[in-house]
Amino acid sequence: xxxxxxxxxxxxxxxxxxxxxxxxxxxxxxxxxxxxxxxxxxxxxxxxxxxxxxxxxxxxxxxxxxxxxxxxxxxxxxxxxxxxxxxxxxxxxxxxxxxxxxxxxxxxxxxxxxxxxxxxxxxxxxxxxxxxxxxxxxxxxxxxxxxxxxxxxxxxxxxxxxxxxxxxxxxxxxxxxxxxxxxxxxxxxxxxxxxxxxxxxxxxxxxxxxxxxxxxxxxxxxxxxxxxxxxxxxxxxxxxxxxxxxxxxxxxxxxxxxxxxxxxxxxxxxxxxxxxxxxxxxxxxxxxxxxxxxxxxxxxxxxxxxxxxxxxxxxxxxxxxxxxxxxxxxxxxxxxxxxxxxxxxxxxxxxxxxxxxxxxxxxxxxxxxxxxxxxxxxxxxxxxxxxxxxxxxxxxxxxxxxxxxxxxxxxxxxxxxxxxxxxxxxxxxxxx
Amino acid sequence: xxxxxxxxxxxxxxxxxxxxxxxxxxxxxxxxxxxxxxxxxxxxxxxxxxxxxxxxxxxxxxxxxxxxxxxxxxxxxxxxxxxxxxxxxxxxxxxxxxxxxxxxxxxxxxxxxxxxxxxxxxxxxxxxxxxxxxxxxxxxxxxxxxxxxxxxxxxxxxxxxxxxxxxxxxxxxxxxxxxxxxxxxxxxxxxxxxxxxxxxxxxxxxxxxxxxxxxxxxxxxxxxxxxxxxxxxxxxxxxxxxxxxxxxxxxxxxxxxxxxxxxxxxxxxxxxxxxxxxxxxxxxxxxxxxxxxxxxxxxxxxxxxxxxxxxxxxxxxxxxxxxxxxxxxxxxxxxxxxxxxxxxxxxxxxxxxxxxxxxxxxxxxxxxxxxxxxxxxxxxxxxxxxxxxxxxxxxxxxxxxxxxxxxxxxxxxxxxxxxxxxxxxxxxxxxx
Numbered sequence: 030x031x032x033x034x035x036x037x038x039x040x041x042x043x044x045x046x047x048x049x050x051x052x053x054x055x056x057x058x059x060x061x062x063x064x065x066x067x068x069x070x071x072x073x074x075x076x077x078x079x080x081x082x083x084x085x086x087x088x089x090x091x092x093x094x095x096x097x098x099x100x101x102x103x104x105x106x107x108x109x110x111x112x113x114x115x116x117x118x119x120x121x122x123x124x125x126x127x128x129x130x131x132x133x134x135x136x137x138x139x140x141x142x143x144x145x146x147x148x149x150x151x152x153x154x155x156x157x158x159x160x161x162x163x164x165x166x167x168x169x170x171x172x173x174x175x176x177x178x179x180x181x182x183x184x185x186x187x188x189x190x191x192x193x194x195x196x197x198x199x200x201x202x203x204x205x206x207x208x209x210x211x212x213x214x215x216x217x218x219x220x221x222x223x224x225x226x227x228x229x230x231x232x233x234x235x236x237x238x239x240x241x242x243x244x245x246x247x248x249x250x251x252x253x254x255x256x257x258x259x260x261x262x263x264x265x266x267x268x269x270x271x272x273x274x275x276x277x278x279x280x281x282x283x284x285x286x287x288x289x290x291x292x293x294x295x296x297x298x299x300x301x302x303x304x305x306x307x308x309x310x311x312x313x314x315x316x317x318x319x320x321x322x323x324x325x326x327x328x329x330x331x332x333x334x335x336x337x338x339x340x341x342x343x344x345x346x347x348x349x350x351x352x353x354x355x356x357x358x359x360x361x362x363x364x365x366x367x368x369x370x371x372x373x374x375x376x377x378x379x380x381x382x383x384x385x386x387x388x389x390x391x392x393x394x395x396x397x398x399x400x401x402x403x404x405x406x407x408x409x410x411x412x413x414x415x416x417x418x419x420x421x422x423x424x425x426x427x428x429x430x431x432x433x434x435x436x437x438x439x440x441x442x443x444x445x446x447x448x449x450x451x452x453x454x455x456x457x458x459x460x461x
Numbered sequence: 462x463x464x465x466x467x468x469x470x471x472x473x474x475x476x477x478x479x480x481x482x483x484x485x486x487x488x489x490x491x492x493x494x495x496x497x498x499x500x501x502x503x504x505x506x507x508x509x510x511x512x513x514x515x516x517x518x519x520x521x522x523x524x525x526x527x528x529x530x531x532x533x534x535x536x537x538x539x540x541x542x543x544x545x546x547x548x549x550x551x552x553x554x555x556x557x558x559x560x561x562x563x564x565x566x567x568x569x570x571x572x573x574x575x576x577x578x579x580x581x582x583x584x585x586x587x588x589x590x591x592x593x594x595x596x597x598x599x600x601x602x603x604x605x606x607x608x609x610x611x612x613x614x615x616x617x618x619x620x621x622x623x624x625x626x627x628x629x630x631x632x633x634x635x636x637x638x639x640x641x642x643x644x645x646x647x648x649x650x651x652x653x654x655x656x657x658x659x660x661x662x663x664x665x666x667x668x669x670x671x672x673x674x675x676x677x678x679x680x681x682x683x684x685x686x687x688x689x690x691x692x693x694x695x696x697x698x699x700x701x702x703x704x705x706x707x708x709x710x711x712x713x714x715x716x717x718x719x720x721x722x723x724x725x726x727x728x729x730x731x732x733x734x735x736x737x738x739x740x741x742x743x744x745x746x747x748x749x750x751x752x753x754x755x756x757x758x759x760x761x762x763x764x765x766x767x768x769x770x771x772x773x774x775x776x777x778x779x780x781x782x783x784x785x786x787x788x789x790x791x792x793x794x795x796x797x798x799x800x801x802x803x804x805x806x807x808x809x810x811x812x813x814x815x816x817x818x819x820x821x822x823x824x825x826x827x828x829x830x831x832x833x834x835x836x837x838x839x840x841x842x843x844x845x846x847x848x849x850x851x852x853x854x855x856x857x858x859x860x861x862x863x864x865x866x867x868x869x870x871x872x873x874x875x876x877x878x879x880x881x882x883x884x885x886x887x888x889x890x891x892x893x
Contacts (some may be wrong), residue, residue: 052682107870110863117566117860124564125574132556134549134821142557142822145800147834148778159872195870231834249690250484250678254834258681273886279879286875313882318874346580367847368577375851378887380879383852386867387860389566390574390848402579402663402686404846414836415799416822419807420815428549428819431542435818438539438627440591442750443718447711447812450745454705455810 030307033333034300038340044331045348047260047397048290055243063218063247070224077215082185089209089226091192096208099197111199114166114387121389122171125408137424144412146176149228151220152205153235153245156185156212160193161236167391167406168234169203175411180205181228183220185212213237217244221253232256234406236393256406260397263292264381265350267341267363268306270299272356273377277302278309280354280380281330285314285323292396293330294348296341298357303332342366349400352381369401422455462739465765466732470772476763477780479692479829480722487675495650495679502656509647514617521641521658523624528640531629543631546598546819553821554603557840569856576844578608581660583652584637585667585677588617588644592625593668599823599838600666601635607843612637613660615652617644649676653685664688666838668825688838692829695724696813697782699773699795700738702731704788705809709734710741712786712812713762717746717755724828725762726780728773735764774798781832784813801833854887 036044065073071089078084100108131141152168154161165182172180182205186192192210200208209227211219216227217237223229232254233245245255264284268277277295284293295306310327317323335341342363345353349369357363360375367373371394372384384390393406404410420428429448436444468476497505503521510516532540563573584600586593597614604612614637618624624642632640641659643651648659649669655661664686665677677687696716700709709727716725727738746755767773774795777785781801789795792807799805803826804816816822825838836842852860861880868876 106866110866110870113567113860113863114867117570117572120566121564121572121574124562127559130556132553132821134552135545138549138815138820140549140553140821142553142839148800159870161871163867163871246682249681252830254831275882276879276886279875279882283873283875283879286873313878316874316878318872323875364849368580370847373847373849375849376853378854378857378883379850379852380883382864382868382876382879383570383857383860384848384850385876386864388570388850388852389564389572390850398684399686400845400847402845405848407574407846407848409841409846413832413834414839414841415802415805415832416816416837416839417796417805417807418811418816418820418822420811420820421808422810425810425815428545428815431545432814432818434538434542435546435595436814438542438591439593439595440750441715441718442748443711443715443755444814444817446745446749447708447715447814450707450711451810451812454708 030310030327031329031331032303033331035334035336041344041347044333045398047292050239050260052243052246055239056247058240059214059244059247062214063221066215066218066224067222071226074211074215074219074224074227077213078211081213083188084186084190086190086210089211091208091210096197096201099194099201102194103198107195108198111162111202114163115170115202117387117389118166118170122174122408126174135424135427137421137427139419141417142414143417144414146178147232147411147413148177149179149230150177150411151230151233152180152182153216153233153237153241154182154184154196155237155241156187160195162195162199163386163392164235165196165199165203167393169200169205171406171408172411173204175408177411179228181207181209181230183209183211183216186210214240214244217241217248221248221251234393256393256410257395257403258397258399261290261292262287263351263396264354265294265296265345265348266354267345267357268295268297268302269357270302271358272302274302274305274309276377277306277356278313281310282313282317282323283380283382284352285326285330286317286319289322289325291326293326294350295332296344297334298336298338298341300334303334306332338362349398351394351396351400354379354381371395371400371405425451426455462742462759463761463763464735465763467766467768473776473779476765477830479724482671482692484675484678487671488679490672491646491676491679494646495653498647498650498656499654503658506643506647506651506656506659509645510643513645515620516618516622518622518642521643523640523642528629528633531626531633534626535630539627540630543594543634546595547602547634549819549821550598550602554606554840558606567856567859569853569859570850572848572850574846574848576846578610579664579843579845580609581611581662582609582843583662583665584612584614585648585665585669585673586614586616586628587669587673588619592627594627594631595818595824596667597628597631597635599825601632601637603838603840604843605636607840609843611660613639613641613662615641615643615648618642646672646676649673649680653680653683666825688825688842689827689835690829690831693722693724694719695783695828696786697726697728697777697780697784698786699777699789700727700729700734701789702734703790704734706734706737706741708809709738709788710745713742713759714745714749714755715812715814716784717758717762718749718751721754721757723758725758726782727764728776729766730770730773732766735766738764770794781830783826783828783832786811786813803827803832803837857883858887
């Protein structure tokens with residue numbers, strides 16, 4: 030672990046730096062695949078599923094009986110755990126729905142703002158060694174609450190062509206009806222352009238490896254939106270002298286096991302905490318099945334001592350962590366000063382795992398410092414705001430003259446005329 | 462004007478198509494400038510200000526006395542109009558602020574969501590023939606309400622190196638303290654990377670020509686966010702037999718005068734309306750100073766007759782207009798069916814100009830069909846949501862076992878262990 034003591038503020042930017050991604054290189058790989066999927070649809074998607082994943086897929090869309098039978102294959106204990114998580118995530122995201130906002134800004138000038146669902150959304154669930162059914166919960170629940178009309182899910186199947194039952198069961202539980210077994214760049218391209226069997230969507234959500242991330246970024250050039258740019262997962266723990274070193278170590282390791290590029294940081298205002306946590310990490314890592322991965326990212330992790338809480342709070346804002354665990358006797362101070370983070374875990378009994386699975390908050394969060402300008406996925410990610418205005422004849426009399434003056438000052442007489450012609454008509458009506 | 466009668470639904474996609482933009486070509490122009498600004502800062506910005514705008518700029522940032530003196534140069538009538546618009550825009554955007562959301566999802570598991578301002582934002586105001594002070598209102602007011610700590614404004618100066626007084630006055634009125642005279646690709650690059658004199662920002666807002674738009678798109682590759690992708694401005698008017706053809710024509714022309722690539726569409730359920738509106742347009746365009754521009758975009762405008770309101774409503778959703786004026790005796794139907802639009806103008810006395818300047822809604826809106834997945838600029842555009850959770854010991858007893866089961870099923874034992882180690886400690890405490 031890399032230990033850093035009281036770094037000068039001029040060094041912070043360097044410490045906060047994430048591994049550079051070569052977006053241009055990945056885009057070069059994605060671009061021709063996008064072009065081919067655009068031009069030949071399913072043929073290209075099939076070709077790249079074969080090439081990258083070694084899969085010969087006839088039907089991308091799963092038959093509905095496969096979805097329905099999935100429940101039989103999921104152990105009862107897991108189903109009950111998923112249900113508990115579902116209930117919490119549903120409740121917290123349902124609570125995020127907002128009322129229509131209405132205001133008469135000037136007498137006779139009524140303005141309002143309403144949120145409407147994005148019609149078509151695509152959820153991407155990565156494949157790999159374990160089935161990420163928790164990400165299905167995090168994306169499907171708010172999509173369904175928002176009322177999106179068409180929600181599709183793409184996920185790469187295993188070598189046998191099957192999608193894990195836990196993913197299908199969770200999708201079904203959330204109300205997802207259409208699941209496609211396709212992954213990687215070709216899945217993102219298919220959702221961007223639409224093919225014979227995979228519909229085009231307006232916004233793509235979900236995590237993925239660097240190719241999926243690059244493909245999502247490229248899709249934004251073709252009238253598609255994405256949830257957010259993505260990079261390796263991150264955790265920053267702020268631990269003062271009251272923190273429990275064993276708990277802190279377990280949290281650092283839960284992040285470290287994600288991948289060798291995981292970003293793991295502890296900030297402490299107690300110099301002794303650094304050795305205490307390191308010792309705990311060394312013990313606990315031995316017991317992890319993903320020990321090899323965890324050890325590699327732990328080797329690059331940073332334990333940073335900062336002399337006072339002011340410096341610590343400012344450093345955390347400069348880093349802008351995806352996950353931020355706060356173990357301090359002065360929670361109030363750190364919460365008040367916080368400006369940049371994805372999701373915050375407060376107190377000794379709030380591990381990151383809680384938010385990853387079941388507390389109710391979303392686990393699709395901004396990495397790479399994007400917490401400075403992006404929200405994590407939430408209900409609003411599946412909605413857009415539309416504004417409305419209705420102006421009465423007297424309302425136009427009230428604000429029309431101001432519009433005429435401003436339009437003329439901007440040299441836009443057509444804009445002015447659209448008001449003048451109406452005010453003239455109102456004057457004629459009045460004289461009658 | 463292009464007249465289309467009862468087009469088959471299979472032709473709608475073609476009718477809805479916007480002019481294609483060659484993003485890759487523009488990016489090729491932007492990329493080397495970005496690289497140079499990143500490497501040499503102000504030197505590169507100065508070079509390209511000279512090259513593209515013919516400007517020799519010593520200090521990019523305007524002196525504060527220039528800002529303060531601007532008020533003396535703006536006519537009293539214009540100041541009073543701007544104040545009226547300011548009040549309405551301020552009131553409507555202030556009303557968009559939301560409370561902290563808090564929910565106990567399970568006993569002992571408290572989740573909450575809070576919005577915090579984006580620390581550093583950059584507002585881009587285009588130059589050109591007329592000073593777009595209205596756009597200053599639309600971007601600066603929500604930025605200030607959101608509480609962004611650093612708000613900078615970049616705008617290209619005139620050939621004399623000066624920024625119009627109306628822009629400076631409006632910026633000052635809104636509370637903007639730092640204005641930089643720099644435009645184009647080099648301004649966006651400067652805000653993306655930061656230079657000696659121009660600060661880096663986290664999110665860039667504002668309209669611009671295709672180069673500014675391309676540069677904004679490119680900036681998203683360098684940890685910068687943008688308000689939305691942009692294209693030529695658009696208006697769709699839905700007019701049934703009760704609409705006033707002269708009013709409709711004035712609205713179409715107010716859009717047409719923006720630029721030769723403006724998108725102007727009328728949808729009507731009354732066949733006769735097409736000739737009535739065309740005749741009015743032909744008369745009214747003669748009187749416009751920007752007649753040449755308006756005539757060119759009007760030549761490409763589309764007047765579309767659809768046989769019934771169901772088809773009309775569906776066509777409008779497929780188009781997803783930036784501005785949508787609704788002149789119908791059945792407003793309720795069209796409002797209920799609406800899924801995709803930026804801003805909606807309801808009724809005969811609500812011209813688009815009202816929203817462009819003074820009703821209170823924002824005029825920075827999604828074009829190119831992006832209304833299908835993007836909101837226009839609003840207060841939330843300057844904020845991000847952060848989620849929080851605090852779990853008590855009993856709360857972790859309640860949801861911990863579900864987390865353990867799910868983490869194990871996903872093969873993430875480190876995630877499970879972060880819960881188990883805490884539950885073990887609670888059991889030890891209990892036995893004591």
